Amino acid sequence: MKRYSKSFRALWIGEIVSELGSAAGGIINGLLLFELTGSKEWLGVFWLVYFIPSLVLQGVAAPFLNHVSKGKAIQNIQLIRSLAYLFPVIGFVLYKNEGIIFGLIILQCILGLLQPIYASLSFSLLPEICEEKELTEANGLLDGTIRLMSFLAPGLTSFLLLVSPIPFIYVFSCCMFLVSYLSLAGISQVSIERVPVWSKKFWWKEMKEGYHSFFNYPHLLRLTLLSITVQFAVGATTVLSVPFIRESLNGQSWEYAIFAGSFPIGYFIGILLLSKIPKTDQTMYLGLIGGGLSFVCLYFVESIPIAWLCELFGGIMFPLFNARSAAIFQKIAPKDRMAQLSAVRLLFLRVAMPLGIAFASASFLDFSIGQIYIIVGLIIVLPGLFYFLVQLLRNRTNSI
Template sequence: MKRETSAFRNPAFLFMWIGSAISELGGAFGTFCNSVIVYELTGSELALGSMWLIYFIPSLILQLGIGPYIDKWSRKRMMIFSQFTRGAIFLIPLLMFNLNTLEVWNIYAVQIVIGLIQPLYAPASFSIIPTLIPKELLTSANAYLDGTIRLMTFLAPPMGGLLVDWIGVSFVLVFVCLFFTISGLLLMFLKEPPLHVGKVRATWFKQFMEGIRFFIRHPLLLWLGIFLAFVQFGVGVTMVINLPFMMEELKGSYAQYGYFMAGFPLGYFFGSVLTSKIKPKPTYRRSIMLGALIAGGLTYISMSFTTSISVAITIEVVAGIILPFFNANSTSLYQQTVPNHLIGKVFSIRLFITRAAMLLGILVGGTLGELWGIRAMFLLIGVIICSFSLLGICLPYFRFLNGPISQKNSIHSAR
């Protein structure tokens, strides 16, 4: 049997890749529209922060408990259900807009449902990839998927702004509904291998604790999750302060805000391509991954001092190029280390930690941002990320990040 040399030669990956690209474009359009609508209706950073809190709180609650079901149910069907549901929920603002009755609570209702759906889709998509892609292609497959998602996020703000100007919010929301529906249809073509859940039907609590124990007993999984949490804390803060930073600190326009928001995903796309081509030796893994986080922290610090819109956009592009060197390798290490019957539980725990950190960032950005100022928040994020990542590189304890990955050893050590 001929060995696959590229993830794109795998039909299942192609369907998932195209479906994810369309889905992310629609989701990014929806997020862009929701943020602008809330800010236009309220002009409040607190309202923007509340929009994201309403998204993350139900998401966080569901995320922690959904893991055992990810490993028990069909991941393909969960992903399809998620896409169709997200397409349907955006009908609410679409209808309210056309009836001239659109209010902030309509957007909040959409955010609640999206927040409940994401804990199903994200771990299911992470968990199904190792069943579709050979182990040696996981890093490049994750990099391509992650990079494409970021590319769609890059395209959405400027495209969304132009489309809103040309055809109006109503038609953009139609595109959102349509893109999610098309993505769900494409995912129907995935050929998911049968799940082997075993003959013994363990209780939800027992399965949940099994995932917790596996996660905690493996320093590699635990600390990669913690390092990612620091990054997501920064993401949470910037979700609140980016729009006021561009509009108030830099005196920009909505078009320039769109370019600014597009900078990071554009850089991330190119960084993902680079990551897919570079195969670091295990002895350099720790330095490459944590070095990328230090460089990313420095971009936050430099953002706190910039007064130029073009420089700010450039910094975002650089930050995007850097981060995939941590993210793609981290995800691949999880997929290679965790057995298939536990991967949904472990990814749900990882996502819970990162979402909790992002939620904390939103709270900090919404409260301290008004008290300390936006630039101080960028500086705070950068110092936190740089400090902890530097400790990870310097302390001998973290040498396990350079060690070989053995799934067999992982299974035995979890017992």
């Protein structure tokens, strides 16, 4: 960690504490709303409040992201999110269920609107605070940290529920985002001074130029499309995981918990592996193929321990693709449009997940769970295999 810049360490610490606070708050939000309303419909509305406005804002805000100070902007976003976690607490103070529900809706809306903006800006900030040769490992470290926190947060939240009232957890999340805000103050102000001047173009024209620029980089587009296949599969498996373990394999709740935890554990192992192996395009495509095969293998699985191993294997392989593809994007994308192109990329990735959810939900009518796993796995494996072979032939041609 010492070999990274002070700015990166500030960003990394900010990510750790904010992800922990976010994951703890996210777990308790749905639980509290269901306890207050007893309604699955309310839960559906709750997530729509998070998801739909964020997609709309992300789609239209991309032109403006090139013209903000990235470091200062993400710091302010963390402060706003910290304060947003106090809205449910106010409802508790007033002793009114309606106030708590209203506070939860306001919180969810704020988080949904700010998360994609934060993710786009922090992604585009990374090339400014890391050397180019460090980008792959830096992306992997940040991604692995988020996965690890999402694995640790359920246990921590369960412990907090045992020893403290629910409002304390919201105060805890508030404090975590406040710590993140303070940590992000350590990001060097050098990058903040290099803000392109707003050209005062009509917003629609500027937005079209941004999307047009994205499609003018075939390599970036190809990597984004490959990442979309992964996000589509992840969306589908969020629907499949519980019935796969509980019904198809007749597993217990604790066996599902291990299944759900196997992927983030594997992901963390994959991040460690990433620092030991060559960071080439071939390795990247092998990671994509291996991750896709982990889904395909679930079609043949008849034993829960084997299913755990498949998830663990998938977790180990996917960082090899994710970290390298993100680093290539950050190297190739023009610096003056980095934030905007990052927002476009993230928008495509975020749209892919609900499409995967819709596919898996609708497919229950015609396909078995195992068949859906093999379909989404092949969607990843086949293009990954194609580009791996293309890269292999290209390397051999260059060596002749």
